[in-house]
Amino acid sequence: MKLKVKYFDRRHHITTTSSGSSLNKTTTTTDSAIQTKNLSADSCDPLIYPPDFNASERELAKLYLQQVAPELQQMILDETAAQIQAKRTGSKPIRNPVAYLAWLCHEQAKGNPVLTSLNIRYRNNRERKQQTDQQVLQKQQALAAQGESPDRAASRPSAKAGQEKPIQQLREALNNTRKHH
Numbered sequence: 001m002k003l004k005v006k007y008f009d010r011r012h013h014i015t016t017t018s019s020g021s022s023l024n025k026t027t028t029t030t031d032s033a034i035q036t037k038n039l040s041a042d043s044c045d046p047l048i049y050p051p052d053f054n055a056s057e058r059e060l061a062k063l064y065l066q067q068v069a070p071e072l073q074q075m076i077l078d079e080t081a082a083q084i085q086a087k088r089t090g091s092k093p094i095r096n097p098v099a100y101l102a103w104l105c106h107e108q109a110k111g112n113p114v115l116t117s118l119n120i121r122y123r124n125n126r127e128r129k130q131q132t133d134q135q136v137l138q139k140q141q142a143l144a145a146q147g148e149s150p151d152r153a154a155s156r157p158s159a160k161a162g163q164e165k166p167i168q169q170l171r172e173a174l175n176n177t178r179k180h181h
Contacts, residue, residue, distance in 0.1 A: 047074055048126065050081035050097060057098050064102040067109040075119050076104050078126070082118035 047065070049058045065073045080101045087093050094100045107114045 047077060049077055050084055052081070052084055052097055060098050061101050064098075064105040067105045072108060072115075074123075075115055076101065076108065078122045079104060079115050079119035082116075082122035085122070086118060 045062075047062075049061060053061060061077070065076065068076055080097060083100065084094050084097050104114045
């Protein structure tokens with residue numbers, strides 16, 4: 001069951017239809033389209049969607065992303081996530097993130113540039129967080145391989161003593177300088 005975009009305008013009003021009945025909302029899809037989920041496609045999808053998107057919204061996003069070149073798809077997703085994040089606390093938050101993504105895709109497909117530096121910052125922050133998470137995971141796995149939990153390693157007397165020694169040396173150095181002045 002393939003969804004088709006019937007109508008799209010700049011006010012973020014999207015209507016999609018299928019052979020079944022449609023819901024009547026700003027973004028409209030059939031019930032069966034929402035329930036149908038291809039797990040194998042999800043597991044091998046290299047794109048990283050905004051954390052605000054649920055499974056149904058990711059499926060819709062895939063449809064809209066087909067309008068743009070594959071090398072721009074992740075940038076469009078990062079731009080969407082960055083704009084959602086940036087406007088969340090403002091007076092005009094993005095209330096329909098999928099419609100916003102659809103608008104970005106449509107404008108990009110027409111040749112109108114829509115990407116800002118926010119997508120670059122968002123990507124850098126996302127990649128930095130992934131690296132940090134990976135390092136933490138590796139450290140936890142190394143500790144687990146040694147038979148020690150991360151909590152126990154932090155509370156070990158040797159770990160605390162290693163931290164206390166430089167502090168004690170600094171205190172002594174400060175006390176010595178005060179006595180000489």
